Amino acid sequence: MSSPQPFQRVNRESTAGLITRQLREAIMLGRLEPGTQLSEATLAAEFGVSRGPLREATQRLVQEGLVRAEPNRGLFVKELDEHEIRDLYAARTAIESAAGRTIIRQHRHDAVLALRAAYESMQTVAEQGALAELSNADLDFHEVLVSSAGSPRLQRMHQTLMVETRMCLTALQGTYRDPEDQVAEHRRIAEAIAAGDSEALVDAIEEHMQEALDRLVPGGRNAGASARVP
Amino acid sequence: MSSPQPFQRVNRESTAGLITRQLREAIMLGRLEPGTQLSEATLAAEFGVSRGPLREATQRLVQEGLVRAEPNRGLFVKELDEHEIRDLYAARTAIESAAGRTIIRQHRHDAVLALRAAYESMQTVAEQGALAELSNADLDFHEVLVSSAGSPRLQRMHQTLMVETRMCLTALQGTYRDPEDQVAEHRRIAEAIAAGDSEALVDAIEEHMQEALDRLVPGGRNAGASARVP
DNA sequence: GATCGATGGATTGTTGACAATCGATTGTAG
DNA sequence: CTACAATCGATTGTCAACAATCCATCGATC
Numbered sequence: 190m191s192s193p194q195p196f197q198r199v200n201r202e203s204t205a206g207l208i209t210r211q212l213r214e215a216i217m218l219g220r221l222e223p224g225t226q227l228s229e230a231t232l233a234a235e236f237g238v239s240r241g242p243l244r245e246a247t248q249r250l251v252q253e254g255l256v257r258a259e260p261n262r263g264l265f266v267k268e269l270d271e272h273e274i275r276d277l278y279a280a281r282t283a284i285e286s287a288a289g290r291t292i293i294r295q296h297r298h299d300a301v302l303a304l305r306a307a308y309e310s311m312q313t314v315a316e317q318g319a320l321a322e323l324s325n326a327d328l329d330f331h332e333v334l335v336s337s338a339g340s341p342r343l344q345r346m347h348q349t350l351m352v353e354t355r356m357c358l359t360a361l362q363g364t365y366r367d368p369e370d371q372v373a374e375h376r377r378i379a380e381a382i383a384a385g386d387s388e389a390l391v392d393a394i395e396e397h398m399q400e401a402l403d404r405l406v407p408g409g410r411n412a413g414a415s416a417r418v419p
Numbered sequence: 420m421s422s423p424q425p426f427q428r429v430n431r432e433s434t435a436g437l438i439t440r441q442l443r444e445a446i447m448l449g450r451l452e453p454g455t456q457l458s459e460a461t462l463a464a465e466f467g468v469s470r471g472p473l474r475e476a477t478q479r480l481v482q483e484g485l486v487r488a489e490p491n492r493g494l495f496v497k498e499l500d501e502h503e504i505r506d507l508y509a510a511r512t513a514i515e516s517a518a519g520r521t522i523i524r525q526h527r528h529d530a531v532l533a534l535r536a537a538y539e540s541m542q543t544v545a546e547q548g549a550l551a552e553l554s555n556a557d558l559d560f561h562e563v564l565v566s567s568a569g570s571p572r573l574q575r576m577h578q579t580l581m582v583e584t585r586m587c588l589t590a591l592q593g594t595y596r597d598p599e600d601q602v603a604e605h606r607r608i609a610e611a612i613a614a615g616d617s618e619a620l621v622d623a624i625e626e627h628m629q630e631a632l633d634r635l636v637p638g639g640r641n642a643g644a645s646a647r648v649p
Numbered sequence: 650g651a652t653c654g655a656t657g658g659a660t661t662g663t664t665g666a667c668a669a670t671c672g673a674t675t676g677t678a679g
Numbered sequence: 680c681t682a683c684a685a686t687c688g689a690t691t692g693t694c695a696a697c698a699a700t701c702c703a704t705c706g707a708t709c
Contacts, residue, residue: 203490203692204692204693205478205692228659228660228661229660229661230659230660230661238693238694239693239694239695240661240694240695241471241692241693241694241695242692242693242694244475244661244662245474245475245478248435248475248478248479249478249482252479252482252483253482254572254575258661260433260661260662260700260701261660261661261662261699261700261701261702262660262661262700262701262702263659263660263661264661276570276571276572276573277572279517279521279570279572279573280517280570280572280573280576282517283513283514283516283517283518283573284513284517286513286517287509287510287512287513287514287516287517288513291509340506340509340510341506342484342506342507342509342510342580343506343509343510343513345484346510346576350572433662434662434663435662458689458690458691459690459691460689460690460691468663468664469663469664469665470664470665470691471662471663471664471665472662472663472664474691474692488691490670490671490691490692491669491670491671491672491690491691491692492670492671492672492690492691493689493690493691494691
């Protein structure tokens with residue numbers, strides 16, 4: 190046997206899949222603003238397909254939580270309020286902590302190397318002052334973190350969360366933050382894993398998420414899901 | 420203003436939603452055995468609807484991971500191999516630990532009460548010797564655990580995992596286990612939360628999941644996702 | 650003047666038929 | 680008897696038209 194996979198399976202992605210990707214990206218990057226109504230007929234015409242595949246695509250996005258469907262009313266791009274954003278980051282904390290703990294438990298040195306490479310890549314673009322690229326490198330780091338855990342389910346759940354995260358980042362585009370701090374937080378996460386210190390890892394991730402939240406929801410302070418008593 | 424929600428919104432569930440639920444339940448309870456091919460035409464005829472809504476329903480299940488779609492071949496009920504089951508329980512560990520930690524962090528005494536009620540309910544059915552009911556009560560406990568955390572995203576991810584869990588339980592229907600142990604494990608989880616001890620909580624959940632794994636995959640021992648070196 | 654009811658426009662929800670694709674079967678040549 | 684090629688059946692993928700539903704606007708009545 191020569192190479193294990195001489196050729197990649199010819200990828201005949203379904204049209205629904207293609208449309209899903211395009212729509213998801215449009216939402217993610219803010220090209221479709223939150224709250225916008227999506228007309229099936231209009232979109233179908235724009236994509237040059239029938240309403241069948243398009244409907245399938247939008248239904249996927251509904252299930253991903255990026256689109257809200259009001260029965261017999263229409264489809265609307267999901268709007269993320271403060272509550273939603275908090276929940277998003279809580280969920281990310283859960284997934285990414287679990288991923289990190291898994292890596293630690295399995296002594297995955299290759300994962301550590303990949304994570305170091307990821308934050309060093311952040312460092313590089315940070316020094317170049319490419320803020321947009323830094324954002325991508327940031328997301329890449331988290332992607333590497335979760336994919337290194339080798340859990341398809343965690344990874345799939347995380348992907349959805351990362352799309353929403355990108356929505357948030359798009360929303361506060363322009364806000365400045367010290368790139369060095371940003372890189373440092375990720376280094377701290379990676380090195381906690383390298384050191385096999387689960388507690389330090391969870392602390393690092395929780396603080397990292399809190400940091401992000403503070404920039405996204407400047408007003409609200411602690412207040413978990415409850416806030417029943419003032 | 421009288422009651423905050425005098426009446427619940429009239430629930431006109433879409434036909435696709437109804438079909439999705441029915442199919443999901445059939446898969447969950449083993450009425451549709453893993454590996455079975457699902458014919459759109461046949462199913463549509465059985466449900467008495469067109470292929471449109473039915474297709475939408477199956478696509479949802481595909482995205483939930485309960486059904487595998489081979490392009491131009493057909494739909495097949497997902498089969499859970501050992502690897503999948505391990506991943507499933509790893510993902511559950513992640514979600515449920517996070518849920519528990521959230522409850523602890525927010526000092527949600529109501530959640531503790533709900534959890535105690537849940538395992539006491541287990542205790543009751545265990546004493547009555549109703550094994551099928553005990554299974555349900557078991558799943559209920561975990562449902563309460565995650566829903567108490569008040570995170571829509573964690574809860575949604577968990578629901579999917581619980582359906583797969585039910586598939587597993589259906590598969591090993593008939594295997595006996597000491598009900599007292601089963602209840603005790605859940606009590607330990609609940610009391611770790613009551614005590615606010617995050618570490619004890621995670622330990623309890625991890626052992627609980629390991630216990631379940633041991634019964635589901637008797638052959639395989641540790642071996643995470645790797646098993647590279649014997 | 651305010652409330653209730655009817656009409657209109659637009660949207661989704663649903664349907665049945667058509668086309669493209671794939672795997673298995675069968676037939677044929679070597 | 681084996682290997683290859685064409686055919687066949689079945690399935691999904693796709694489409695355009697139809698029906699049902701909802702919201703907004705407008706008019707009538709109290």
